[in-house]
Amino acid sequence: MPKFDVVIVGAGILGLSTAYHIKKRNLAARILVIDKFNAAGQGSTAKSASAFRCLFSSYTNYVLADSSVEFYRHLQENLRIDLKMQWTGYLWLLDKENWRKILPVLKSLCRKGFGFKEYEKEDLVKQVSLNIDLTNDEEARLMNLKNVYKGVFIPKAGIVDAACLVEFYEKEFLRLGGEIRYGIKAENIVIEPCESFGIPNEPYFWQDSRIAGVKTDKGVIKADKTILATGAWISEFLDVLGIECFIRPKKRQIFCIPAKNEALKQLLFTKGFNPVGCLPFTILPHYQILIRPFPSEGVFWLGYADEFPRAFKLEEDPQPEKNFYQFGIYQVLVKYFPQFKDCRPTSAFAGLYAINTLDGQPVIFEERDLIIVGGTSGSGIMKADAIGRIAAALFNGEEYAFLYGGRRFKVSDLGLKDRRVEQEKLII
Amino acid sequence: MPKFDVVIVGAGILGLSTAYHIKKRNLAARILVIDKFNAAGQGSTAKSASAFRCLFSSYTNYVLADSSVEFYRHLQENLRIDLKMQWTGYLWLLDKENWRKILPVLKSLCRKGFGFKEYEKEDLVKQVSLNIDLTNDEEARLMNLKNVYKGVFIPKAGIVDAACLVEFYEKEFLRLGGEIRYGIKAENIVIEPCESFGIPNEPYFWQDSRIAGVKTDKGVIKADKTILATGAWISEFLDVLGIECFIRPKKRQIFCIPAKNEALKQLLFTKGFNPVGCLPFTILPHYQILIRPFPSEGVFWLGYADEFPRAFKLEEDPQPEKNFYQFGIYQVLVKYFPQFKDCRPTSAFAGLYAINTLDGQPVIFEERDLIIVGGTSGSGIMKADAIGRIAAALFNGEEYAFLYGGRRFKVSDLGLKDRRVEQEKLII
Numbered sequence: 075m076p077k078f079d080v081v082i083v084g085a086g087i088l089g090l091s092t093a094y095h096i097k098k099r100n101l102a103a104r105i106l107v108i109d110k111f112n113a114a115g116q117g118s119t120a121k122s123a124s125a126f127r128c129l130f131s132s133y134t135n136y137v138l139a140d141s142s143v144e145f146y147r148h149l150q151e152n153l154r155i156d157l158k159m160q161w162t163g164y165l166w167l168l169d170k171e172n173w174r175k176i177l178p179v180l181k182s183l184c185r186k187g188f189g190f191k192e193y194e195k196e197d198l199v200k201q202v203s204l205n206i207d208l209t210n211d212e213e214a215r216l217m218n219l220k221n222v223y224k225g226v227f228i229p230k231a232g233i234v235d236a237a238c239l240v241e242f243y244e245k246e247f248l249r250l251g252g253e254i255r256y257g258i259k260a261e262n263i264v265i266e267p268c269e270s271f272g273i274p275n276e277p278y279f280w281q282d283s284r285i286a287g288v289k290t291d292k293g294v295i296k297a298d299k300t301i302l303a304t305g306a307w308i309s310e311f312l313d314v315l316g317i318e319c320f321i322r323p324k325k326r327q328i329f330c331i332p333a334k335n336e337a338l339k340q341l342l343f344t345k346g347f348n349p350v351g352c353l354p355f356t357i358l359p360h361y362q363i364l365i366r367p368f369p370s371e372g373v374f375w376l377g378y379a380d381e382f383p384r385a386f387k388l389e390e391d392p393q394p395e396k397n398f399y400q401f402g403i404y405q406v407l408v409k410y411f412p413q414f415k416d417c418r419p420t421s422a423f424a425g426l427y428a429i430n431t432l433d434g435q436p437v438i439f440e441e442r443d444l445i446i447v448g449g450t451s452g453s454g455i456m457k458a459d460a461i462g463r464i465a466a467a468l469f470n471g472e473e474y475a476f477l478y479g480g481r482r483f484k485v486s487d488l489g490l491k492d493r494r495v496e497q498e499k500l501i502i
Numbered sequence: 503m504p505k506f507d508v509v510i511v512g513a514g515i516l517g518l519s520t521a522y523h524i525k526k527r528n529l530a531a532r533i534l535v536i537d538k539f540n541a542a543g544q545g546s547t548a549k550s551a552s553a554f555r556c557l558f559s560s561y562t563n564y565v566l567a568d569s570s571v572e573f574y575r576h577l578q579e580n581l582r583i584d585l586k587m588q589w590t591g592y593l594w595l596l597d598k599e600n601w602r603k604i605l606p607v608l609k610s611l612c613r614k615g616f617g618f619k620e621y622e623k624e625d626l627v628k629q630v631s632l633n634i635d636l637t638n639d640e641e642a643r644l645m646n647l648k649n650v651y652k653g654v655f656i657p658k659a660g661i662v663d664a665a666c667l668v669e670f671y672e673k674e675f676l677r678l679g680g681e682i683r684y685g686i687k688a689e690n691i692v693i694e695p696c697e698s699f700g701i702p703n704e705p706y707f708w709q710d711s712r713i714a715g716v717k718t719d720k721g722v723i724k725a726d727k728t729i730l731a732t733g734a735w736i737s738e739f740l741d742v743l744g745i746e747c748f749i750r751p752k753k754r755q756i757f758c759i760p761a762k763n764e765a766l767k768q769l770l771f772t773k774g775f776n777p778v779g780c781l782p783f784t785i786l787p788h789y790q791i792l793i794r795p796f797p798s799e800g801v802f803w804l805g806y807a808d809e810f811p812r813a814f815k816l817e818e819d820p821q822p823e824k825n826f827y828q829f830g831i832y833q834v835l836v837k838y839f840p841q842f843k844d845c846r847p848t849s850a851f852a853g854l855y856a857i858n859t860l861d862g863q864p865v866i867f868e869e870r871d872l873i874i875v876g877g878t879s880g881s882g883i884m885k886a887d888a889i890g891r892i893a894a895a896l897f898n899g900e901e902y903a904f905l906y907g908g909r910r911f912k913v914s915d916l917g918l919k920d921r922r923v924e925q926e927k928l929i930i
Contacts, residue, residue: 216697217708265811269644278830279808280645280789315811316752318859324744361708380707382870383693383743402706431746442810 078106080469081297083260083288083311085109086119087236087454088447089303090243091462096469097252105252106297108290110259115240118305119454121392121425123328123366123377125355126456127164127231129188131179131499134435134487135453141477142459146234148478155242158235162367163347164228165354167198167410169220172359179499180226193225202344202353203337205410214409220360222410227347227354233366236455243462262289263300263311263444285444299469301445306426308448310388319437320490321449322386323426327394328366328377329403329419337413342367342374361406376419378403379427379452386429394422427452433497438464439489445469464488506534508897509716509725511688511739513537514547515664515882516875517731518671519890524897525680533680534725536718538687543668546733547882549820549853551756551794551805553783554884555592555659557616559607560924562863562915563881569905570887574662576906583670586663590795591775592656593782595626595838597648600787607927608654621653630772630781631765633838642837648788650838655775655782661794664883671890690717691728691739691872713872727897729873734854736876738816747865748918749877750814751854755822756794756805757831757847765841770795770802789834804847806831807855807880814857822850855880861925866892867917873897892916 079100082093085107093107111117128140149155168176180190195206206222208214248254266286267277277283287296302308306323333342344353352369366375376399399419408414430437430449436457437449447465450457460477467475467485475483486492507528510521513535521535539545556568577583596604608618623634634650636642676682694714695705705711715724730736734751761770772781780797794803804827827847836842858865858877864885865877875893878885888905895903895913902910914920 216699218710219708271644273829275825275829277811278833279806279810280647280830280834282646283810313750313814316809316813317811318750318814320748320859322741322746378707381744382707382711383705383745385744386741386746397703401701401703402708405706406708431748 075293075295076104078295078297079103080105080299080301081288081295082107082301082303084117084303084305085111085114085244085254085256086117086303086305087115087240087243087458088305088450088461089301090114090240090247091458092301092303092447092465093252094243094247094250095462095466097247097250099466099470101250106295107247107252107254108258108260108288108295109254109256112256114244114254115237118425118428119236119240121326121328121423122236122455123364123375124236124455125164125231125233125366127228127355129164129183129190129228129230129500131183132496134495135498137477137481137483138436138457138460139453141479141481142457143230145459145478146239149242155238157238157242158370159232160234160350160369161229161232161348162350162352163354164231165193165347165356166226167204167222167357167359168224168226169359170223171220173224176226176500183500189229191227191229193227195222195224198222198225201346202341203413205412208409211409217405217409218360219406219409222359229348231355232348233355233368234455239455239458259291260288260304260311261291263302263315264289264294264296265315284442299443299445301447301465303447305448305454306388306428308428308446312446317441318490319446319449320430320432321437322429322431323388324384324386324429325389325392325424326377326379326427326452327398327422327424328375329394329399329422331374331376331414331417332420333372333374338374338417339372341411341413342369342372358406358410363403363406365411376403376407389426392424392426394424428454432493433495435495436461436488437490438468438485439491440468503721503723504532506723506725507531508533508727508729509723510535510729510731511716512545512731512733513539513542513672513682513684514545514731514733515543515668515671515886516733516878516889517729518542518668518675519886520729520731520875520893521680522671522675522678523890523894525675525678527894527898529678534723535675535680535682536686536688536716536723537682537684540684542672542682543665546853546856547664547668549754549756549851550664550883551792551803552664552883553592553659553661553794555656555783557592557611557618557656557658557928559611559927562923563926565905565909565911566864566885566888567881569907569909570885571658573887573906574667577670583666585666585670586798587660588662588778588797589657589660589776590778590780591782592659593621593775593784594654595632595650595785595787596652596654597787598651599648601652604654604928611928617657619655619657621655623650623652626650626653629774630769631841633840636837639837645833645837646788647834647837650787657776659783660776661783661796662883667883667886687719688716688732688739689719691730691743692717692722692724693743712870727871727873729875729893731875733876733882734816734856736856736874740874745869746918747874747877748858748860749856749865750859751816752812752814752857753817753820753852754805754807754855754880755826755850755852756803757822757827757850759802759804759842759845760848761800761802766802766845767800769839769841770797770800786834786838791831791834804831804835817854820852820854822852856882860921861923863923864889864916865918866896866913867919868896
């Protein structure tokens with residue numbers, strides 16, 4: 075194989091956004107993207123809930139998501155590239171305790187001009203036939219479920235089609251002359267001494283050394299820069315090199331429930347929240363079960379990001395667990411939304427979050443000609459464009475990246491050495 | 503098996519120090535220590551270079567090491583428990599760049615009353631027949647080796663016998679009524695819902711749950727508190743639970759060279775540095791190869807803490823690598839100390855560091871009745887007593903631990919939530 079200027083491992087949303095933005099800014103560079111699957115976005119990207127929101131207390135979260143979402147909006151509205159973006163909004167159902175906790179955060183965001191709407195519980199009952207009062211439900215008490223006290227609605231939020239987004243970046247990257255080879259599995263990162271002494275098992279610690287490419291099941295691919303955008307698999311490559319990236323894999327599951335009866339249809343196509351005329355992306359109190367509407371398919375997606383004792387574990391083909399729905403999500407869901415009584419998923423899927431255990435924000439850094447792009451902790455889709463631009467700025471040796479809309483972002487803020495990310499307080 | 507108040511997994515130096523200090527402060531508590539080996543301290547504790555120093559810029563490092571070393575001194579000098587402690591001192595050989603870098607740190611330590619001694623390079627040559635000038639050595643230049651510019655000697659430092667230390671804690675723990683079972687391998691941490699609903703695969707995320715003990719190859723051991731002191735194996739247990747501890751395993755190797763000829767004997771028994779009349783624990787410039795004197799055995803131990811690309815990797819029985827000495831350590835060593843010319847190790851051993859990748863300091867925290875004690879990053883022996891006292895304070899629900907000599911230490915400073923450790927600047 076010829077030597078490339080850049081080889082990017084991973085044709086998921088981050089790998090392709092990175093590939094596109096580097097290529098766009100370095101048209102002469104020979105850039106190859108490889109992926110173990112036979113098409114783009116077939117790994118964890120395909121398993122995403124594909125929702126987005128632009129309201130965060132943390133500047134880091136906000137600027138990465140908002141600029142990416144504005145870019146997607148530009149693609150869809152101005153360039154007529156159909157990403158199936160729908161502005162469903164986000165609806166948080168809050169118990170009293172959480173409401174009190176986030177009230178000051180919301181107030182401060184309000185002063186900054188961010189838009190959201192407060193819902194009284196009685197109005198929520200009217201609008202979505204929600205069960206807000208579980209006081210007399212003995213089971214709910216044992217399960218530690220809380221009454222709904224308020225609703226908070228964010229209009230600048232919604233859903234998007236991850237496959238369409240991936241297709242955009244793939245197509246544009248190829249159009250600019252980028253190369254992609256599917257069905258190639260990266261096995262190892264290639265280390266080389268900067269100057270060989272011809273001794274066995276080089277490099278030794280007293281030799282300068284660098285990453286020179288990637289060993290795959292189809293042979294070695296050499297490159298000046300190697301970029302790892304392998305999501306949950308990043309640490310597997312880095313552990314071998316003794317490089318810490320603080321990115322850990324965790325399985326996340328989504329269960330699909332069709333709106334097959336009148337009550338569920340009414341819920342899915344709830345009016346009054348958004349221009350789509352559907353239920354917003356909704357988050358239950360305390361156990362933040364999420365209901366992701368998929369109005370064009372007539373289904374709900376249900377998920378829950380369980381922490382303890384969900385293992386940090388790599389799996390080639392993670393599977394959804396029937397019990398996780400039946401004894402987990404369903405038990406909580408049906409208390410608030412009796413419409414789901416006796417509903418079982420008709421399909422389900424599972425993917426791996428690449429969780430940054432430091433702060434949940436993306437990680438973008440370079441070490442010895444190896445660039446790491448990952449750790450999006452479940453918000454890779456909504457931040458992918460900004461991340462690609464920041465990775466491209468790092469590649470080009472620039473101090474700042476310019477995100478869509480012109481906002482500046484300091485590249486080292488997402489690195490590990492001089493990392494500076496604002497903590498998110500809008501966690502409910 | 504009966505239920506215990508405490509089960510401690512790991513009879514290494516940390517597990518036994520923790521066991522002793524908890525038992526000493528809770529005499530009525532039924533405490534069991536288990537270990538997969540058939541005796542105490544047979545894991546990474548046995549593979550340590552077993553050296554200590556009490557000069558650090560970081561308060562965290564200083565107070566943990568100094569109070570532990572003072573306790574060991576008390577054992578040896580007042581209680582006549584032979585730990586084979588020898589005050590050999592530490593000798594850093596510094597190149598010009600590193601000397602300039604640490605000079606302000608040393609000056610500030612000097613103002614605080616810490617004792618150390620500066621050596622001119624010419625005096626080093628006289629005292630240890632060191633090769634300080636590699637300017638005309640073409641090979642050394644290619645290897646990027648630096649000239650020795652200064653020496654810094656710390657008197658409050660030396661070597662100790664890890665096995666003797668382990669034996670002390672084991673004996674005292676048993677004397678107080680503690681129980682130890684060897685040859686029991688912990689396989690998994692046991693999770694239980696606080697209140698069972700009798701549904702399959704409990705607990706679910708909406709159930710409160712806790713750690714209830716440990717599953718071993720000899721059956722389940724239940725306990726009110728479970729303590730993990732398994733060194734490099736901690737993350738293996740925690741990954742399954744999805745708990746991040748920032749502790750990663752890295753192999754470290756030591757090679758033993760007997761002082762078989764006159765030149766080496768003279769080097770090993772160098773006079774003038776310390777009361778022992780031996781070479782101090784010596785650290786070479788730039789590639790900080792360490793020479794650990796073992797005067798009573800007439801040998802040198804040689805090691806190097808290689809970072810890139812040394813993998814984060816668990817191995818049941820890590821082995822030293824011949825090439826790591828021959829093409830690594832030896833090549834650098836012999837440039838500065840030609841006395842080692844053609845010397846090959848007569849024996850060697852390897853262990854696993856439990857590296858805390860956040861800051862290199864120990865990690866002591868509790869989650870759901872599970873206490874984690876580890877991450878000592880290569881300085882477990884010299885900090886073990888303080889760590890045991892801090893773990894005991896955490897166990898007793900106290901805000902502060904009182905270290906040997908009476909110094910207070912805030913327990914949460916080594917936790918993960920409110921972690922507060924001072925960065926070490928005396929890294930050369």
